Amino acid sequence: xxxxxxxxxxxxxxxxxxxxxxxxxxxxxxxxxxxxxxxxxxxxxxxxxxxxxxxxxxxxxxxxxxxxxxxxxxxxxxxxxxxxxxxxxxxxxxxxxxxxxxxxxxxxxxxxxxxxxxxxxxxxxxxxxxxxxxxxxxxxxxxxxxxxxxxxxxxxxxxxxxxxxxxxxxxxxxxxxxxxxxxxxxxxxxxxxxxxxxxxxxxxxxxxxxxxxxxxxxxxxxxxxxxxxxxxxxxxxxxxxxxxxxxxxxxxxxxxxxxxxxxxxxxxxxxxxxxxxxxxxxxxxxxxxxxxxxxxxxxxxxxxxxxxxxxxxxxxxxxxxxxxxxxxxxxxxxxxxxxxxxxxxxxxxxxxxxxxxxxxxxxxxxxxxxxxxxxxxxxx
Amino acid sequence: xxxxxxxxxxxxxxxxxxxxxxxxxxxxxxxxxxxxxxxxxxxxxxxxxxxxxxxxxxxxxxxxxxxxxxxxxxxxxxxxxxxxxxxxxxxxxxxxxxxxxxxxxxxxxxxxxxxxxxxxxxxxxxxxxxxxxxxxxxxxxxxxxxxxxxxxxxxxxxxxxxxxxxxxxxxxxxxxxxxxxxxxxxxxxxxxxxxxxxxxxxxxxxxxxxxxxxxxxxxxxxxxxxxxxxxxxxxxxxxxxxxxxxxxxxxxxxxxxxxxxxxxxxxxxxxxxxxxxxxxxxxxxxxxxxxxxxxxxxxxxxx
Amino acid sequence: xxxxxxxxxxxxxxxxxxxxxxxxxxxxxxxxxxxxxxxxxxxxxxxxxxxxxxxxxxxxxxxxxxxxxxxxxxxxxxxxxxxxxxxxxxxxxxxxxxxxxxxxxxxxxxxxxxxxxxxxxxxxxxxxxxxxxxxxxxxxxxxxxxxxxxxxxxxxxxxxxxxxxxxxxxxxxxxxxxxxxxxxxxxxxxxxxxxxxxxxxxxxxxxxxxxxxxxxxxxxxxxxxxxxxxxxxxxxxxxxxxxxxxxxxxxxxxxxxxxxxxxxxxxxxxxx
Numbered sequence: 001x002x003x004x005x006x007x008x009x010x011x012x013x014x015x016x017x018x019x020x021x022x023x024x025x026x027x028x029x030x031x032x033x034x035x036x037x038x039x040x041x042x043x044x045x046x047x048x049x050x051x052x053x054x055x056x057x058x059x060x061x062x063x064x065x066x067x068x069x070x071x072x073x074x075x076x077x078x079x080x081x082x083x084x085x086x087x088x089x090x091x092x093x094x095x096x097x098x099x100x101x102x103x104x105x106x107x108x109x110x111x112x113x114x115x116x117x118x119x120x121x122x123x124x125x126x127x128x129x130x131x132x133x134x135x136x137x138x139x140x141x142x143x144x145x146x147x148x149x150x151x152x153x154x155x156x157x158x159x160x161x162x163x164x165x166x167x168x169x170x171x172x173x174x175x176x177x178x179x180x181x182x183x184x185x186x187x188x189x190x191x192x193x194x195x196x197x198x199x200x201x202x203x204x205x206x207x208x209x210x211x212x213x214x215x216x217x218x219x220x221x222x223x224x225x226x227x228x229x230x231x232x233x234x235x236x237x238x239x240x241x242x243x244x245x246x247x248x249x250x251x252x253x254x255x256x257x258x259x260x261x262x263x264x265x266x267x268x269x270x271x272x273x274x275x276x277x278x279x280x281x282x283x284x285x286x287x288x289x290x291x292x293x294x295x296x297x298x299x300x301x302x303x304x305x306x307x308x309x310x311x312x313x314x315x316x317x318x319x320x321x322x323x324x325x326x327x328x329x330x331x332x333x334x335x336x337x338x339x340x341x342x343x344x345x346x347x348x349x350x351x352x353x354x355x356x357x358x359x360x361x362x363x364x365x366x367x368x369x370x371x372x373x374x375x376x377x378x379x380x
Numbered sequence: 381x382x383x384x385x386x387x388x389x390x391x392x393x394x395x396x397x398x399x400x401x402x403x404x405x406x407x408x409x410x411x412x413x414x415x416x417x418x419x420x421x422x423x424x425x426x427x428x429x430x431x432x433x434x435x436x437x438x439x440x441x442x443x444x445x446x447x448x449x450x451x452x453x454x455x456x457x458x459x460x461x462x463x464x465x466x467x468x469x470x471x472x473x474x475x476x477x478x479x480x481x482x483x484x485x486x487x488x489x490x491x492x493x494x495x496x497x498x499x500x501x502x503x504x505x506x507x508x509x510x511x512x513x514x515x516x517x518x519x520x521x522x523x524x525x526x527x528x529x530x531x532x533x534x535x536x537x538x539x540x541x542x543x544x545x546x547x548x549x550x551x552x553x554x555x556x557x558x559x560x561x562x563x564x565x566x567x568x569x570x571x572x573x574x575x576x577x578x579x580x581x582x583x584x585x586x587x588x589x590x591x592x593x594x595x596x597x598x599x600x601x602x603x604x605x606x607x608x609x610x611x612x613x614x615x616x617x618x619x620x621x622x623x624x625x626x627x628x629x630x631x632x633x634x635x636x637x638x639x640x641x642x643x644x645x646x647x648x649x650x651x652x653x654x655x656x657x658x659x660x661x662x663x664x665x666x667x668x669x670x671x672x673x674x675x676x677x678x679x680x681x682x683x
Numbered sequence: 684x685x686x687x688x689x690x691x692x693x694x695x696x697x698x699x700x701x702x703x704x705x706x707x708x709x710x711x712x713x714x715x716x717x718x719x720x721x722x723x724x725x726x727x728x729x730x731x732x733x734x735x736x737x738x739x740x741x742x743x744x745x746x747x748x749x750x751x752x753x754x755x756x757x758x759x760x761x762x763x764x765x766x767x768x769x770x771x772x773x774x775x776x777x778x779x780x781x782x783x784x785x786x787x788x789x790x791x792x793x794x795x796x797x798x799x800x801x802x803x804x805x806x807x808x809x810x811x812x813x814x815x816x817x818x819x820x821x822x823x824x825x826x827x828x829x830x831x832x833x834x835x836x837x838x839x840x841x842x843x844x845x846x847x848x849x850x851x852x853x854x855x856x857x858x859x860x861x862x863x864x865x866x867x868x869x870x871x872x873x874x875x876x877x878x879x880x881x882x883x884x885x886x887x888x889x890x891x892x893x894x895x896x897x898x899x900x901x902x903x904x905x906x907x908x909x910x911x912x913x914x915x916x917x918x919x920x921x922x923x924x925x926x927x928x929x930x931x932x933x934x935x936x937x938x939x940x941x942x943x944x945x946x947x948x949x950x951x952x953x954x955x
Binding site: 389390392393394396397398400401402404405406407408409411412415482483485486488489490492493494501503504505507508510511512513514515516518519520521522523529559562563566612613616617619620621622623627637640641644650653654657660661664667668671672 | 687688690691692693694695697698699701702703705706708709712761762764765767768771772775777780781782783784785786787788789790791792793794795796798799800802803806818819821822825829854855858879882883885886890900903904907908915919922923926929930934
């Protein structure tokens with residue numbers, strides 16, 4: 001069986017038409033004065049899903065999260081959690097908890113009382129609180145820091161306290177606002193996997209807001225790419241990367257070359273595009289725009305080959321050019337190839353060997369080429 | 381606690397201080413104004429009320445005809461009051477200017493001090509503020525009087541051979557105001573200067589601007605909000621100052637705060653002192669609004 | 684640091700000399716044997732003895748302390764509320780008037796505030812005395828509290844309040860358990876400020892006080908008008924001493940907390 005991005009998923013309730021969504025945003029709009037932060041947005045999130053809201057700052061992802069937490073009320077539309085419309089319920093009565101970007105630890109309380117804060121609000125008996133708190137401390141491996149105050153902890157430890165505090169009440173949904181934003185790169189990578197393990201172990205629904213695509217790609221089951229208060233695409237990380245549904249998503253996630261042209265043929269599961277760069281692209285796709293209509297073609301740099309010799313069949317998916325610039329990144333080398341039309345495309349090659357005989361150099365005449373499944377056609 | 385409780389709680393936070401200030405700060409001004417329109421009586425209280433609260437609105441309009449602007453006319457006729465207002469503004473203005481001249485280098489020096497030293501310096505500026513204002517003014521009497529410490533010192537080093545007469549003159553008042561209000565000048569100046577990025581000056585020098593001209597072209601304009609705030613904080617209260625002219629000034633010193641006090645306590649002429657206060661307030665409205673705008677702007681920036 | 688030029692150092696040193704010399708002289712001459720305040724005649728503490736035997740001054744001191752404690756406490760409550768109202772509710776009817784009434788007393792000449800309050804008390808037929816002085820002090824000092832607390836609230840991380848709400852605390856419990864403890868240092872320093880303003884006030888007290896409610900500054904003022912005496916020097920020195928002790932204790936506590944904090948932080952990073 002073929003699969004996008006060579007990942008096989010067993011958990012995919014969104015593909016099951018009978019599955020009931022756990023959280024539903026239905027036609028939700030949020031305005032702040034003249035500014036529309038969230039614009040008529042509809043979205044389903046499923047039970048036990050690790051769901052990421054990804055977008056640049058100001059795209060409305062945080063507002064969406066804050067509406068789920070109850071800090072903002074939607075201007076119109078409804079938010080349904082586990083079958084109940086929660087739009088009018090204040091934050092302190094909602095079965096969701098949030099991990100804040102700044103962690104928002106109470107500076108005057110110890111780690112212990114920070115974690116137990118929510119339980120005390122519920123009037124849980126003292127001994128049960130103590131027990132739950134020590135469970136949580138164990139879960140985040142902070143047993144020996146129970147009596148410390150937040151300022152006596154390192155950044156990573158604070159992040160874990162915030163996590164433990166938001167999990168202590170066993171919420172139905174955990175909301176995470178840029179959970180790893182304040183950590184350094186190395187710690188961030190470690191913590192990503194810890195969060196994923198934790199989510200699996202506890203069987204909770206996680207909704208995470210992030211502007212870091214790598215973070216979203218690594219952790220999430222599905223990603224919603226947002227822009228200007230709207231969801232542009234909701235899909236698994238592999239689908240988002242390999243089959244973006246729009247120029248915006250293709251451009252937003254990772255590196256991409258976009259070539260514009262006109263559809264010249266469509267049939268037998270294949271589309272042919274005459275691109276402005278003066279060559280023909282043939283790509284395998286089930287359905288696509290009709291011949292004559294304008295379309296774009298998106299291809300990732302790592303899916304293009306750079307060779308000195310022309311490929312065997314140079315009539316399609318190949319174009320001659322000249323090396324314009326070379327970026328050596330260690331694990332890979334990026335070639336910027338100036339096609340004869342003047343457009344510069346990016347092609348990257350993995351540096352699998354330490355030493356290369358006669359490498360390609362500046363100003364050389366080369367060919368770029370790619371296969372029929374290497375890129376996607378973007379409807380305009 | 382329920383939603384209703386929270387709503388009441390948030391209302392209370394606004395209403396309680398609001399009501400307090402309305403009743404104890406704003407209403408009294410209207411009473412001052414009202415009494416300034418009534419006539420003096422030998423009674424307790426020593427004025428004929430123009431209208432009582434019990435009269436209601438109809439009573440108010442009925443008695444508008446009885447308003448007497450006699451007190452205000454009196455103020456314009458007696459040169460004493462006009463001179464007192466003018467001399468208060470003059471004295472406050474001169475003192476504010478001297479305070480700025482002295483305060484600016486101090487604030488600038490503090491802002492340039494090593495980072496670790498700054499909190500200590502700041503505390504040293506604030507500290508005198510915690511000691512009694514009256515005591516600080518009082519301390520100057522012993523220094524400035526003819527047989528006082530300053531004259532003793534100057535005589536002993538031979539700078540002068542006659543004791544300087546300072547106390548009882550405007551010079552003593554300038555010294556008193558400058559001394560008492562200096563921290564109010566330094567603090568806003570310091571906070572404006574401390575925020576300033578030193579690389580701005582470096583950039584100016586790098587572009588060929590000599591240090592002194594860099595100061596006038598970069599540092600000073602950027603510190604203007606602090607200058608304005610500091611000057612307002614000194615000038616406004618100084619205009620109405622009473623303790624300093626009373627203790628350090630002489631009998632010929634004219635300042636409106638002192639005039640008002642005397643009118644009220646010695647002459648027991650309440651309507652006239654109310655009129656004096658009303659005009660003083662009108663004079664100060666402009667700088668006060670100025671100050672509030674600056675304050676509101678600072679608040680906006682802090683947000 | 685190279686930026687700290689000689690000019691800077693000289694101006695700071697001279698400035699501080701100007702600020703502190705009069706106070707130092709006053710303290711020194713309170714220990715003067717001679718009745719002539721300005722002529723040194725040997726060390727003596729006899730003026731302190733005389734001070735404590737001066738019943739009038741002692742009574743006034745007691746009145747002052749009571750007024751100060753009461754007015755500072757109420758002013759702190761009202762001032763904190765006003766600060767919350769100004770920072771948390773950016774729009775409500777009459778906000779402009781409200782903020783105007785908060786900032787105006789900061790610069791209002793005391794003679795005007797004092798006179799207007801007196802006329803208010805007379806107009807409503809309130810006998811002048813302990814209560815009126817206290818009310819007057821609350822009114823002018825609460826605005827200073829507001830400014831102090833407000834500046835803390837502006838740098839306050841609102842997300843910790845949201846976190847408390849999110850974890851199930853009602854708004855009232857959030858305020859009591861999270862907001863108040865965090866802004867407490869600012870509230871306390873507002874209280875300290877209100878206390879010293881009240882202890883210090885002469886003009887407003889003189890207008891609003893009545894028989895039997897003479898405060899210490901009023902007493903000192905009436906004696907100073909008669910001339911400088913070593914007894915008043917002694918009284919002033921004691922007041923300065925009290926304030927100095929308070930300030931030293933407060934700064935030692937802050938320093939200690941700071942040192943502890945740094946140590947903790949180092950420990951946290953070492954143990955990571």
